[in-house]
Amino acid sequence: MRYLLFALALGMFPTLGFSFEVDNRRIFSAQTESQVLKVISTADLDLFAGVIEAFQSQNPSVSVDYFEVSSTELVKALVEDDAQFDLAVSSAMDLQTKLANDGMALPFRSEFTAQLPEWAHWQDLVFAFTQEPAALVFSARDFDRQSVPRTRQDLIAFMRSHPMQFKNRVGTYDIRSSGLGYLFATQDARTSETYWRLAEVMGNMNAQLYCCSGKMIEDVGSGKLAFAYNVLGSYAAAQTNNQDDIIIVEPSDFTTLMLRSALIPKNAKQPQLAGLFIDHLLSFSLEASKAGDFPFPTLQRDVLEQETALRPIRLGPGLMVYLDRLKRKNFLKAWENAILQKQ
Amino acid sequence: MNDHVTATRSIRRRLIVRLLASAAILAVILFLVVQSFGRQLGQESQDNILAASVTSVLDAVTVQDGALNVDIPYSAFSMLGNISDDRVFYRIEQNQAYLTGYEDLPFAEGLTTESQPAFATEQYLGEDIRLVTASRKLSLNNQPVVVRATIAQTRNGQKQTLRQISQTVLFLGIGFFAIAMVLTFYAAQSTIGPLRRLAASVSRRGPQDLRPVESPVPSEMVPLVRSLNQFIGRLKKSLSQSEEFIAEAAHRVRTPLATVRMQAEVTLRRVERDENREALREMIRAIDESSRAAGQLLDHAMVTFRTDHLVVESFDFQVLVDELVTRLRPIAELKEIDLGWQMGKPALIKGDAILIQNAVRKLIDNAIKYSPTESSIKLTLSQGRSGISLQLIDQGIGFPEKDFELLTDRFVRGSNAQDTIGSGLGLTIADDVANAHGGSLELKNNTEGVGACVTFYLPLR
């Protein structure tokens, strides 16, 4: 091994003088270290390790200090704590956009960023490098692979006709605590009125609320849930141990695509190195030969022409609307009314 | 002839400089006007979309359960993102108290009516922003409340567009200037065209061509051409007057002198006393001298006058010499001098035949005058590649050894010519004629034997 791995899997540990919570941290040491790249990210350390190691094989003198945090803690670290990081990677597109909008990001330009489609970057500040569908995950015990509902309307009809089968066995994000869940829900609501009818019906079934995709997929696999709504399809596909127990469906009426994105925080010490890392992230999508080594679904530059059902969430100021205090309050109220049925 | 004319800056240059200067000024004005127009247009389009955004935000303000609620539509911000990738800020207040958005965002002052949003350009988070502020009155629990919303956007997109417009207009301006430049040169050229044509047609004319200019000219040039024509007219008149005057003068001087000489000779025959006869001979000699001097002076005046207005024509030099020899042979025979002359090939040459004839006559005259009786004079015409030379070799007294070159000066006579009548103008005339044709007159003594050798050279041109 050319470099040593330090696993500091301490769950939550205090970060000197800072108040943000770190879920996981690892230092990917270079053998002859000359530079250190500090990355703060919402991506699962285990998923991301391969990407970092590939980067280090090209840049052997760079150590990477990787902090895994939740999307809200990421914002807290950069905005409130003013912590120094060289790169921020997050699935919370709205928060990334707001960081950039509020002047917290440094511009970066390269031949890779120039190849990104319009919808996959915002200014020279935020760059998307994955496209991950919000999928339906069904339990193979309850559904047949051939006849599984493929649209939200079908799903609503199915639940209405089999209420007993679904009672307490429908799972979705608790959007009050999950940033990604909130992002998916707001985009769904923006795209189609069907979302509210679906939420209503899921509420009727006494939907189970989850913090994260992993647990939901697990419960679908075990048969505790008949299906889960708006699960990160990429996570579901990655959980290989229960592939036979689950059926992953990308709804054909429309499938929202979350774009994982990276930006260089304004107090980065190694902005150039961070840029190099962004190029590395983009290269998986832009260079066909590397796509297989990537733990995430790569960006499809022509996705808009190919599949009309796929809707990438657009990076841009529009996303900031849902971060508005009052807007969020209104949306959560409507959602609670539908899902929790507590009129 | 004096060719020097004091030139000031050329009309063409002046025209070009002025036209180019005005084209440059126009190009700069074009650039500035379009640029400011572009700026205004960019500003307006940004203002319009900001106004639409703020209106849609204010429209989304509702009263719910006794409280104000603002449900910002997604399109309010996404429409801003549609025209440019600019950063967006907003702030919403209720009765001047912060409700939501960016708390420290500045707002546009001078909001007058509800329907008219106010715009301003400010600085926020270290960037230029354009912001719009609008307000709306609502009734909350029977109390009027004013909701004021401000939407701001950075101006990078607008600046970018402006840069593009500026660049395009810059190229436009340069293109405009380039075209103006071509047209300017063309205009200047065609403006001075008639002037050039006039100058060319006048200078192409032969010296004897004193017709007035008749080809049509632009009206601005009419006064010039009219004066030119008048001037030509005066010149023509004074030329013919001078010629007439010279002929008249020669006639008037020679005729009475001839009469006086005849009377003197008649008297000489009648007078017996030696001293009186001697006095009369002196008188006749003086008369001869005066007559000769008058003739030479008039010839010299004619030559001087004509060398300024050479009448160049083509003629055979050999024929000219032959005619002169034939005419002067009787005079030579008086002294029993043999004029040796042989016709050869034709010797065509361009020049003023009258002047050349005059010059050659002076040279033959000298040869006869300074040769003793019973001698011979040899004339040879030789044709070289660049010119023709006439050589006269006599067996006379030859040129004096010193002051050779001075002999061609006016009124200079050699020390050997005390006994002969003369005025010292013959060689001056011959030399002037040779020079006027670009030729030369060479004087030397024969290397073998006695006598002078004079070479009159004319180039072929």
Ligand SMILES: Nc1ncnc2c1ncn2[C@@H]1O[C@H](COP(=O)(O)OP(=O)(O)OP(=O)(O)O)[C@@H](O)[C@H]1O
């Ligand atoms: N063929 C000649 N042989 C010897 N001397 C000559 C000959 N031709 C000219 N000269 C000398 O050159 C002088 C200048 O000659 P030029 O013809 O100018 O004057 P000129 O003969 O004295 O007077 P005129 O003007 O009447 O001819 C003469 O005075 C004479 O001394």
Ligand SMILES: [Mg+2]
């Ligand atoms: Mg003479």
